[in-house]
Amino acid sequence: MTEAEFLARYDPADYPRPALAVDLVLLGLRGGRPVVLLGPRAQHPHAGRWALPGGFVGIAEDLEAAAGRVLREKAGAAQAYLEQLFTFGALTRDPRMRIVSVAYLGLLTEAALAEALAQAPSLRAAALTLPAAPDGPAEAATERGEGLPLAFDHGEILGVALRRLRGKLDYSEVGFALLPPLFTLRQLQDVHEAILGTALNKPAFRRRMLDRGWLAPTGRHEAGTSYRPAELFRFQKTP
Amino acid sequence: MTEAEFLARYDPADYPRPALAVDLVLLGLRGGRPVVLLGPRAQHPHAGRWALPGGFVGIAEDLEAAAGRVLREKAGAAQAYLEQLFTFGALTRDPRMRIVSVAYLGLLTEAALAEALAQAPSLRAAALTLPAAPDGPAEAATERGEGLPLAFDHGEILGVALRRLRGKLDYSEVGFALLPPLFTLRQLQDVHEAILGTALNKPAFRRRMLDRGWLAPTGRHEAGTSYRPAELFRFQKTP
DNA sequence: TTAGTTATGCGCGAAATGGATATAAGTCAA
């Protein structure tokens, strides 16, 4: 049999295929720190560890559709900003069988985070921290700082997610996905500082954001403060 | 049957799975313009169109290993810088069956490009251009400017690839993957200008690159020029 | 020796940035 004949008869349907899944890194902010939604693993493997919400991709299901379905069914969040992050395919990432997982990054506003936690009681919002190393896994912890062991390669996935978000924050519009429709400049700066983990210079931050053309002034101001109320802005896409 | 019982018995191995493939965007430079390696499709579907080198992922094969295997077997290139690009999973991207493809970006030096073309005679290096739209597909053409029709969603993949490369070029080290081990600052600038499609200011480019700490002077100079020979540099990773 | 060509280095003005400070606008308590 020549190579051409072999190739003509080659049918990948005859060969075993890896299973294909999606995993969701659902990030929000709480108390000025990034948190991620994790669920407990009750059974083997990695019983007792904490895992990202995920699910298998249907044979007639788009990748984005699968991510949206997992978001609805397993995280109880009706809507969130979702973007594809990276595809993880190491041979040993799941001891049961070969599973290749397309990871998605999802950003939740404070309201969406609260709704997700209410709809999916088994999930918890774990504090997310990143070691100083240029790459490597992120770490999850409770509010009190007790480390939460992560299942599978989900620490690696979280590391990629938080670094991607940090890298895109300044030049892209992702930061607004963590804010309500109306927000103040201080709230926007709080979001950036929480994600980056560093303090930012206020006048410089204001200038940069206003020059980007992303902020539409509303003329309205926040209410209920005991000090001078800040103006409320709305996000508008760059034309 | 309760949901818990259903989930306990649920075995994704029982359900049909999408096929999983890798596709390689192998970019190089020729005549100061980006080119991509494409192969002709002889059979249905998309017969007569041009496609990226690709292959199915083995059940016991890493994603990176699959990309490396395709690079060796179908593109004849022994080594190239490879990085994961994006995963394409639209339902209709292949009319035969559901195929999810993990696209990889590969960068070839001029020598590697020539070697690949010699080893894999069916491939051709097609000129790659990007319409002005912020997203959408890229276009391939012959040296004379005649358009080459692309198979499947490979135009979309090429669009993502070239935009990713443009975005990373300035702040990352990918540019050096298109150069031989020893190179001049002018060659480095030529690479950047070819990828970005714009002219760059020479003194500013020199300053920025030298300040990055990526360039190790060798003291040696290029030979065979009919003008002042430029110093040869070597790429060194940032410490 | 001279013209031609490119590499390399220098200097200047524009623009962006960090940081401090002044002023504005609200609440709250006396």
Added chain:
DNA sequence: TTGACTTATATCCATTTCGCGCATAACTAA
């Protein structure tokens, strides 16, 4: 009503970065 207090907003200035022109260096060719 007034003044202390807090935060928003605007202004100003020193520093850095960047774009850009130009002078000088180094080599070949005639």
